[in-house]
Amino acid sequence: MANVYMKAFFLTAAIVLLAFFFINQLDLMRATDLQRGIDSMLFDSESERLVYAYTQLMGNDTQAVCSYASSTAKARATRAYELSEKIRYFEQSNVVNADYERIKEQYYLANAALYVNVQTAAKYCGTGPYTTILFFYKTRQDCPECQAQGAVLDSVVKGNSNVRVFAFPIDTDYEFVNMLARGHNATSAPSIVVNEGNVLSGLHSEDEIRAILPSVTAQRGK
Amino acid sequence: MAAPNEYARSTLKLQERKDLAVFGLIGIAAIIFIFLTISYQIVFMLYAIASIFIFCTYFMLWNEKEGEEHFADTGKYPHITVLIPSFNTRHTIFECIRTCKGSVYPGKLDILVIDDGSTDGSYELLQKVEGIELHRQVKNGGKAAALNYGIEKAKGEIVACVDSDTYLAKNTLKQAVKHFAEGENVASVVVFICVNNPRNLLQRIQELEYWVSFGFFFKTIATVNGLYVTPGPTALYRKDILQKLGGYDEKNLCEDLEIALRLQKHGYRISACHQTIVKTEVPDNLKQLYKQRLRWYRGGAANIIRYSELFFNKKYGDLGFFVLPTMLGSGLVAALFMAWTILFTAKNALSWLLPFTYDFSAGMTLTAISVGNGFFMLNSGWILWVFAICIWGYFLVKSFEMVGEHFQLKHVLPLLCLLWIYPLFLGFVFMVSYAYELFGVKYTW
Structure with missing residues (x-):
């Protein structure tokens, strides 16, 4: 057996x-x-x-x-x-x-x-072909603000087809990502950069982001 | 026909088994541990590999022992008493008695019906039936008590306990009784139990389940004397052995499981006869099925603890080392897996509510992009299950051969349900049965 x-x-x-x-x-x-x-x-x-x-x-x-x-x-x-x-x-x-x-x-x-x-x-x-939003977030550490910011960005993009988000984790060893982050003085997460403008650190509401979207786009037109 | 499913149960209250709560706690601890430490995929794959091993063992056992079941007609046909306990079974018992009377049996045969205090008028109707011996218990005492009463009254050397919603074939008794000739220590013979006239999908699923369980699996484990249950619908016993062991346990939820384990414990053999098929009524709705399985699992848990000494005990060979552990294990794992799936789904649902998918697609779920290639969503772990299901398919084919059926289109849907939905349902019931033990919910039938 x-x-x-x-x-x-x-x-x-x-x-x-x-x-x-x-x-x-x-x-x-x-x-x-x-x-x-x-x-x-x-x-x-x-x-x-x-x-x-x-x-x-x-x-x-x-x-x-x-x-x-x-x-x-x-x-x-x-x-x-x-x-x-x-x-x-x-x-x-x-x-x-x-x-x-x-x-x-x-x-x-x-x-x-x-x-x-x-x-x-x-x-x-x-x-540019569309408005860009650079989004820096963290993966390794728990970052509830990053998750919340991601959701906000989702909803911003949904309401505006002329916006694209480029998301990068800043707690990794990718040199090109670190370069991007350094270039924009993004040291904390979440941070967002709209059309190569100034970095906005911390959590921002949909309304705040929407408010800067058209004005930034307009400035770029100059 | 609104046939009552199985023996209509009394409202007998049994004592609680709080000690089972410990096992419930261990189970919950295990779920939490698995949930926190191991990925769903790994659990999924380990489960598949364990299943493959168990199936392979059955496959090997089947192929080693196939074709050994041949018995010469010894010409010895001992006196059989058919015991039919009845409690409010007017819809089925007359057909049951008719099939018993229609048995072709060369030896002496008598039929003893024990009415267990019916209130639906079936006793009065039974009084008019000729060719049976009718006894009445005034107070409803439960099926086991009725059977014990019948055993005392039975004149036969062999007693055939038949549920009142079960219909014998003409040759059932003649074929089954031959198995007692295998040896003096064969205390019981079980037969191939199938579903009577399945009318809806749920019954068709159970039909396939019964074919595989009572067909393939029972035949296989009987070859290593691993039968742990002498199913209530129909089982034959040597009366003197039953009496020596004290008859059925009247305070047991699954008296058919308990008596089989008791026979095994005392070193008796249980043989299986697959040259005949008896048909039984099965639950035709989910609620009834849920109640039935809850009783099986709760009774199973209580009896397993009571007979825990059989587990991994050399004395009991394959029953202790393989059959019982895999039976218990598969139930436990199914329950754990079910619990785990619920937790996993809940976690995902929660993440969906508080969007969490932001490792990659932070701000990227915008257009509900379809990935296009469905194969990206196909978990590779499934491949292991495909293999497991293939081996199980072989068992199914063998079971079909045993029943003498051909696979038809009507079997496809029940088969798919049996493979996908049914295990989740059973896992769920298993889980509930543990929860009931944990919170000390009273036993009722």
Whole structure:
């Protein structure tokens, strides 16, 4: 009878191994899909950067470049959102999560590159494709204000399709994120920066944010 | 037909078992511990792996012992007394008696009906039935008491306890009685119990459940003398052994479970006969089913504690080392998992109320983005369950073979419910039964 248990044990081990083979495949498929999405985001940012650099270098007409940038910018921001959602599911669904940290870092990098490009376009073309809000938050420490601020931003964006939020955790070791935060003197979380303006630390209500949105946009128009 | 489900119960009050509360506390502590320390995914996967192991063991047992159930006709057919306890069962008992009388049995056979103080007029109707011996208990004392009374009155060497809502096949007694020839220490023979004429989805689910439990699983554990219950609907006993052990426990919620464990404890064997099928009425609505299972689980818990010495005791072999621990374990884990799922869902619901998803998508949930590829939401841990369900599917196929049924379209929906919703329901009832023990809720039928 002990024999039966041994056999069952080995059969179980074999089945679990086989199952893990499939689990690994599924997890890899997801990781590959995400990697492809991030690569494509980075590629787009890089090519756009080249276009700006080249146009500036040659002193060519900026009109065509700027209209191209504004036509693609919103779609790219939406794709960045999609990716962030996928990464969230990736973390929940994957059993083998070895790639998670790397993918997360690359995602933040790609998102930062997108942000920098949007700001470049704003400077270069005089007006950006949309109003940007930089949002710095904390993940490691408990930060209820960050959660509350995130909810407020959600609702701001819902009411205004011309606003995009770029969210970054400031309690990580990503150098480019730390650079962004330092550049805006954002030392605490939550902090928000509207259209490269002054940093607003602490929790702000929807009304407060809405109040500065149009005025800041108007100033930029000058 | 508004058939009462199983034996209509009396309102007998039993003493509380506060000691079970300790187990409830341990359970709650375990839930909290798991909730705080281990991710849902890991619990989910460990549960799957444990299930795979248990299923593999059954698979091995089945394949080792398959085909051993052959009995030569010894020509010995001892005197059988069929005992039918009845309490307000006018809707089913006459059909039950008709099938008992229709038994083809070469030996002597008599039918003894014990009316347990019915108030629905069934006793008066029973008086007109010919070919049965009718006794009446004036005061309603419960099923076990009625059976004990019947055992004393029975003239047969073998007693067949049959519920009044259960219908024997013609060959049931003849086939089952042969199993007593396996040895003097075979104290009881159980038969393959199926659902009578399922009329709605809930009964169809139970039909499949009975096929797999009383079919595949009972046949398999009987090969290692691991049967821990001699199901109430129909079981045969050697009368002298029952009497020697003192008959049924009249203060027990699950007297059929208790007597089986008592037989096992005293070293007797319980054999299973699958060459015949008896049909029984099952609850046709959730409330009845809930009540029935609550009684099973509460009775189960009390009896497991009472017979805890059987667990991991060398003397009781596979019953103690495998059958009982997995039976208890699967119930406990199902309950824990259910509790855990409730907590997990509650936590998520709470996070949704106080938006919490801000690791990544801080300020990003704007357009309710669809991820597009559904496979991002498919938890990889499910793959383990797919394997577990495949092995279980093999058991199902074997059970179908035993009943002589073919898988049809009408089985698909009950099967899906049996796999997905039913376990949650049972887990929930299991959890409630522990909560009841914890708060010392009085036993009632």
